[in-house]
Every structure is written in structure tokens, then in C-alpha cells.
Amino acid sequence: xxxxxQTPRNRITKTGKRIMLECSQTKxxxxxxxxxxxxGLGLRLIYYSFDVKDINKGEISDxxxxxxxxxxxxxxxxxxxxxxxxxxxxxxxxxxxSTDTQYFGPGTRLTVL
Amino acid sequence: AQSVAQPxxxxxVAEGNPLTVKCTYxxxxxxxxxxxxxxxxxxxxxxxxxxxGDNLVKGSYGFEAEFNKSQTSxxxxxxSxxxxxxxxxxxxxxxxxTxxxxxxxxxxxxxxxx
Numbered sequence: 449x450x451x452x453x454q455t456p457r458n459r460i461t462k463t464g465k466r467i468m469l470e471c472s473q474t475k476x477x478x479x480x481x482x483x484x485x486x487x488g489l490g491l492r493l494i495y496y497s498f499d500v501k502d503i504n505k506g507e508i509s510d511x512x513x514x515x516x517x518x519x520x521x522x523x524x525x526x527x528x529x530x531x532x533x534x535x536x537x538x539x540x541x542x543x544x545x546s547t548d549t550q551y552f553g554p555g556t557r558l559t560v561l
Numbered sequence: 562a563q564s565v566a567q568p569x570x571x572x573x574v575a576e577g578n579p580l581t582v583k584c585t586y587x588x589x590x591x592x593x594x595x596x597x598x599x600x601x602x603x604x605x606x607x608x609x610x611x612x613x614g615d616n617l618v619k620g621s622y623g624f625e626a627e628f629n630k631s632q633t634s635x636x637x638x639x640x641s642x643x644x645x646x647x648x649x650x651x652x653x654x655x656x657x658x659t660x661x662x663x664x665x666x667x668x669x670x671x672x673x674x675x
Contacts, residue, residue, distance in 0.1 A: 491605075538605070549610060550595075550663055554604045
């Protein structure tokens with residue numbers, strides 16, 4: 449898990465605030481992903497990136513934006529946080545090969561009041 | 562649409578007994594199949610995957626999974642459960658041709674009772 453780090457690990461914020469969650473990886477992977485986890489819903493894909501110039505929307509991208517600052521860094525922003533964005537957020541990386549697994553960060557628990 | 566189903570939200574099993582966590586999928590083609598485990602306050606950890614070949618795949622911590630193409634299932638199994646196996650388990654699939662995204666099930670909470 450130390451290969452993929454996320455900051456902060458916990459964050460409490462208020463409705464309307466802008467929040468940035470950061471992800472860094474030392475695995476040298478090109479592909480990075482942001483998911484949110486909600487009880488009973490599993491993991492849902494927010495955004496993914498195949499390289500610095502390639503950003504793709506996932507299943508639930510509304511209300512979120514991302515920035516791929518470098519191969520190793522992929523940030524998720526909530527432009528104006530709302531309470532239903534309260535969730536556990538995970539960053540993940542994978543190599544380009546279809547057979548490869550994903551490697552997950554430890555998660556960021558976000559609470560929007 | 563691609564989907565992964567884990568029909569049981571919760572599975573309870575006595576320590577020492579065999580365990581099964583079920584997963585079925587609906588994905589075009591012949592996808593790659595994965596199992597992950599999540600312990601409290603941790604990210605998901607890879608357990609095992611099916612790519613091709615033998616339908617019975619062995620993974621970490623004594624877990625194995627059986628791929629059944631006709632039933633589009635990939636059930637996770639372990640012959641003898643440990644209390645430390647208590648965790649949240651996720652099944653996931655990845656399309657064989659593009660491999661762009663992973664599709665996850667909703668998770669199954671496994672409790673092993675001492």
C-alpha cells in the first residue's frame with residue numbers, strides 16, 4: 449500500500465467548500481483512477497487517466513474534476529462540496545496490460561457537513 | 562451494460578469451516594476476473610485473478626476461486642476459515658480487449674465466528 453499514497457486521510461468540510469484530494473504513486477504506472485466507496489454500492493469510478501494528457505470521465509463524474517500533474521500524481525477536486533459527496537475515496541493505479549491488477553491507496557474519508 | 566453481482570451482502574461462517582463468497586458477472590467477451598479484500602481502514606488488496614487456463618485459481622492467504630464460464634461465475638473459496646479472514650470482499654472484472662476499466666461488485670462482508 450505504501451506505493452500509492454493519499455492525502456489527507458480524513459477530512460471534514462462544509463457544504464460549498466472546494467476540496468482537493470491528492471494521490472501519488474511510486475509504481476511507475478501510467479494508468480490512475482479515482483473511485484468512491486459507499487456502503488452497499490461498492491466502488492464507483494469517478495475519473496481515470498492513462499497519461500498526463502489523457503483524462504476520462506467515469507460513471508459518476510458530475511461534481512468532480514481531476515488534474516494529472518505528472519505521471520505519479522493525480523488529484524481529485526470537489527469544486528463545491530455537498531453532503532452526498534460524503535464517502536470514502538480511493539486512488540488506484542495499474543499498468544497498461546489488461547491482465548494486471550489495480551493497486552489501491554489507503555483511502556480518504558471525506559465528510560461534508 | 563457491464564455488471565458484477567455479489568448476491569450476499571453478509572456471509573457468516575464458523576472458524577474452521579469452509580467458506581464461499583459468490584460472484585457472477587455480465588461482461589462482453591471473456592473478461593479477466595479478480596478478487597480483492599478490504600480490511601477496516603485500509604485500501605483494497607489483491608487476492609487473486611483469473612486470466613486463462615485452469616478454472617481453479619489459487620491466491621493469497623489460502624484463498625482460491627473457481628471460474629465457471631457457463632454460469633459466468635467466479636466464486637471465492639477457502640477450505641478452512643480463520644477469524645482473521647473477516648473483512649469485506651470485492652469481485653471485479655476487466656474487459657479482455659480494452660482493459661480500460663474495472664467493474665466492481667457491491668462487496669460481501671465476511672464474518673468468521675470463533
